[in-house]
Amino acid sequence: MSSLQISLAIIGGLVLAGVVAYNAWITRRSAPRTASERVPQDGAPAADERVFQATQPGGLTAGERIEPVLDxxxxxxxxxxVGGVPPRxxxxxxxxxxHVVQAPEKRPGLDALIDVIAPLQPEGPVSGEALLAALPGTRRVGSKPFAVEGQHEATGEWEAPRPGQRYTALQAGVQLANRSGALNDIEFSEFVVKAQAFADAVGAAPDFPDMRAEVARARELDHFASxxxxxxxxxxxxxxxxxxxxxxxxxxxxxxxxxxxxxxxxxxxxxxxxxxxxxxxxxxxxxxxxxxxxxxxxxxxxxxxxxxxxxxxxxxxxxxxxxxxxxxxxxxxxxxxxxxxxxxxxxxxxxxxxxxxxxxxxxxxxxxxxxxxxxxxxx
The missing domain is CATH 3.30.1400.10 (ZipA, C-terminal FtsZ-binding domain)
Known part of the structure; x- marks a missing residue:
């Protein structure tokens, strides 16, 4: 084999090796980074950890603090x-x-600020078992949450009915507004029907607020929330x-x-x-x-x-x-x-x-x- 042929063979081999190396580099570069990459070897905090530590409450220096101050x-x-008509x-x-959906760990109690509340006065103390048995199958009125609470005989606190407890007063409520909009006339009427049926089942006398006033309050709250x-x-x-x-x-x-x-x-x-x-x-x-x-x-x-x-x-x-x-x-x-x-x-x-x-x-x-x-x- 002549020296020219040997030189060409060497050059060809180098070119082939270069192509293989380039393809390997491209493949490596296009592959997603995995969890094993860029792990600190010296035990020091990673770059992301060092930056974020400055944001923890109490961990900001005078020069680093950024007060939460929407454009x-x-x-x-x-x-x-939206006037309470279309979904909000x-x-x-x-x-x-x-959108982040977070299921609350415990449903907060009724609050006059955001709920229509109807007092239900029973003839005497009612057991938690009787209240639970009388609750409607669905706890919603249209698109709004519906709830019943009882005033605990011993503590006087309002709470959702529990077995083994006795309650001297009751109240039913429906939320005035949520992201679906404001409580409307149809939903208020459904609330009255559902609360009346519950009251009849436990022998309580309901006292419902004025529908017009509550629907107007719902629209006002929905307007603010929107x-x-x-x-x-x-x-x-x-x-x-x-x-x-x-x-x-x-x-x-x-x-x-x-x-x-x-x-x-x-x-x-x-x-x-x-x-x-x-x-x-x-x-x-x-x-x-x-x-x-x-x-x-x-x-x-x-x-x-x-x-x-x-x-x-x-x-x-x-x-x-x-x-x-x-x-x-x-x-x-x-x-x-x-x-x-x-x-x-x-x-x-x-x-x-x-x-x-x-x-x-x-x-x-x-x-x-x-x-x-x-x-x-x-x-």
Whole structure:
């Protein structure tokens, strides 16, 4: 073999090796990042963890603290009046809308602020067993929750009927408004029929409030709620390589997120038991349920905040903003709106400032964000 042939063979081999190496690099680059990647080796907090630690209550330095201070477009959206007729959807901050459904751990009691309440006076004390047996099969009136409470014979406290207890007074109630709209005439009439049937079954005399006044009150409450209902969210998008579900969960867990009830959802728990999650992180549930989730490719995840469900004391917007930044840095992503536009610091500052006004308005109506009344009204 001549030297020329040998040289050509060597060159051909190098070219072939280069093609193989390039294809391997492309394959590697296009594969989703998995949970085993980018784990700190020295025991130090990961980048996302270090950033997020600064957002915890009590963990902010004077230079790092960002007061939760919705932009003008949000306030405009909050001013709409549905008049109690069509179903009410929350005003959407022009970032992204990710509805978070949270089942309350314990149903709050009836409250005259957000419920129609009809006293039911029995002839004498009634057992919890008798009340439970007389309850209607469905606890709803149209689209509104219906409830019955009894005044405990020993404690005088109002509560849902329980076996083995006795009650000296009763009351039935229906919620004035929720995200389906205001209580209307038909629903009020259905409430009267349902409460009357229950009262007859337990030998109690009902005293129903005036329908016109209660329906008007329902519309007024619904009008206020329509203008102060907000859900806020950011979208995290991958810059280059996609993420696997495990990779996302790994980094979110470092910030305190835990697995939610639904596939593809994680939540940041509140500081108190029974409190709604502070934040929710969600991604494609099909990817989470795949036979091999680590081979599923995610190019975006959503971080969301149910504004009216989380107390202001939890600094929810500060934590939303900083969690998004921490995850974006750690996973090589960017924070955008739902249209893919990058969110500037000025935009986030305006959102935070408008949120302060929303919180103040809720407080002034005794519907503080995160309170049982607010969670029921904005549901």
């Amino acid at each position: 003008d477009a949000v306030q405009g959206a909050m001013g709409g009046d 959807a929350p005003a959407v901050v022009p970032v992204t809308l990710n 203008g102060h209902d907000a859900q806020l969210g950011f979208t995290l998008r991958a810059r280059r390589a996609a993420w696997s579900p495990g990779y996302v969960a790994q980094h979110a867990a470092r910030l305190g997120f835990v697995a939610g009830v639904l596939p593809g959802r994680m939540v940041l728990p509140g500081s108190e038991a029974g409190q709604a999650p502070i934040l929710s992180l969600s991604f494609d549930p099909q990817a989470a349920m795949a036979d091999d989730p680590e081979q599923s490719a995610l190019r975006e995840v959503a971080l969301s905040l149910e504004v009216t469900h989380v107390p202001r004391s939890e600094q929810p917007f500060v934590r939303l903003r900083q969690a998004a930044a921490a995850l974006a840095e750690a996973m090589d992503g960017v924070v955008t709106d739902d249209a893919g536009q990058l969110l500037s610091a000025d935009t986030m500052d305006r959102i935070g400032a408008d949120l302060e006004g929303l919180y103040d308005a809720l407080d002034s109506h005794d519907l503080a964000a995160g309170s049982p009344q607010a969670r029921r009204l904005f549901s």
